[in-house]
Amino acid sequence: MIIGVLGPSGTYSDKAASLWIEKECNSISRDVSLKYCGDFIDTFDSIVNNEADIGIVPVENSIEGSVGVTLDLLMEHEVQIIGEVIVPIEHCLLSKGKIGDIRVILSHPQALGQCRQFIKSHFPHAEIRTTGSTSHAAKLATEFEEMAAIASRESASKYRLNVLLCNIQDCNNNHTRFIVFRKKHEADDLVWKNIDANTTEQADKTKLSLPHRTSIIVYLDRDRPGALYDLLGEFATRKINLTRIESRPSKRILGDYLFYIDFAGNISDTIIKDALNNILPKAGMMKVLGSYVMM
Template identity: 35%
Template sequence: MTDTPINLDSLRQRIDELDSEILRLISARAECAKQVAEVKTASDPGAVFYRPEREAQVLRRIMELNPGPLNSEEMARLFREIMSACLALEQPTKVAYLGPEGTFTQQAALKHFGASAVSMPMAAIDEVFREVEAGAVNYGVVPVENSTEGVVSHTLDSFMDSSIHICGEVVLRIHHHLLVADTTLRDKVSRIYSHPQSLAQCRKWLDAHYPRAERVPVSSNAEAAKMIKGEWHSAAIAGDMAAKLYGLEKIAEKIEDRPDNSTRFLIIGSQHVPMSGEDKTSIVVAMRNQPGALHDLLEPFHRHQIDLTRLETRPSRTGVWNYVFFIDFKGHVDEPRVAAVLEEVRLRASELKVLGSYPVGVL
């Protein structure tokens, strides 16, 4: 320690110097990104610019090298935005998401792709799939499961007849707020709009605070936020983005029943994603309707010590009382032991479809 007092002006001067150096380095990185685009385009006019496995590797490396005092996740978010802006110099990434504007799905898209991506709202999950399949956008973002209310069935069903691959995942911490417009009479609220899952995630809070209010399910939380602008007796349950976008006020914050309420979203695209070093694979399997079918399905995973992270059952469209299994597990299809397990499962199943191997969510 030194006895010399710290001079505020000298600290500000040091910050200015550091800012100049940061600016120089970001500009150098952006210039390098432009050169990468030129090299890729010269060798392959149809080159893919966004590489999920490469981005995951970079962000993991940043988090490992981070010396503080900013925490590793915050540092990774800063680099995500730098990478997003640099990628936009190479080729703007078009991303479809379940809209309208202000949904948690849009928030997940921004978290995963950064603010420089071109995000496009869709009215339904199957529209997101169609836009990606048609090539109108590079990627789509759809919700797949919530920690409180479970699986989003519409998303799983959309994979059944689709050729789309899962290219990534993002987990978003979900905070719900009770929102009102400037015209709302707060003591007269008799109707509350929100998405059905959000209403379910806030059930206990609503029972305690608004037991007599009508709960009206709508297509999205953002749609709920839009609807109350013209109704003096209504409120909406939605998140921060919807509140800011539609100019609403929070009269109660974080009203979700579970403090760990989170939603997992999938990034869907048309490409195969190479190994990143820490990956997950999703498959859908139809088993023959016979005793021990579930055991036959799971036994190879146990024998090869592959960690299952999720198992969901959905009714099959091919027959009454037949089911298909959606399975997530750690590993990549290009790993020999994973390939061996999938080959065993393929021989035992009536149908096996690999939905994709992709990096485990970094942020």
């Protein structure tokens, strides 16, 4: 099995992959290897182009919120979410030099956002540069003593950098939720449409007994008062708990949005099927991203 993740080695996506492999090791009979990708677009492309079997990307952070590019790519590609991994994030300041040497701070935009107040308080005059990943920032920081990276402890060890400061994120309770996804199969949509489909998940009775989360994308192309209220009412009347709802621009015209909705339940459950089938005629488009065991 090949897993596509954001590279180079040492990213938090790398850590998420390790946690997922550890959790799923009993069900994986093949050798597992990682394919390091340049960015999230490359990660999705590796799955769609059959260069990797599954991909793991961040979807939301407890400080910075949703990862917009991941949400957009879920809409653009035919993929299926099959799992999630919650990773505790501990950002460290890494450098070859000392704190007094630092003139440039590098990291991924999400990490920089999670350490915004720290940077402002401690390095108000430092030049901030964005990189494709936290580990890429660590790799670049090996070049000059005046450069520092915001990255993980693992990156410090891998790239032989000094850990100058630890836990520099603005909030201590910093966690990122990663999704595990694969290329979509024809049978994936049959489950909630009440058509028999012998999917792997249906056959796994142990997993079916665990709490599940389902993710969908809905587009309301008829702009009318109460349209979103009517859609959400299908969940409320059935006492289905929404765990997340967020809007993203549809990229068609200004003020036009897609709604990303996560809720508790499995698409193989009768009550969930009923809700989705009642939402379908009220929506201009509904895309079911998948059901997976909730962490």
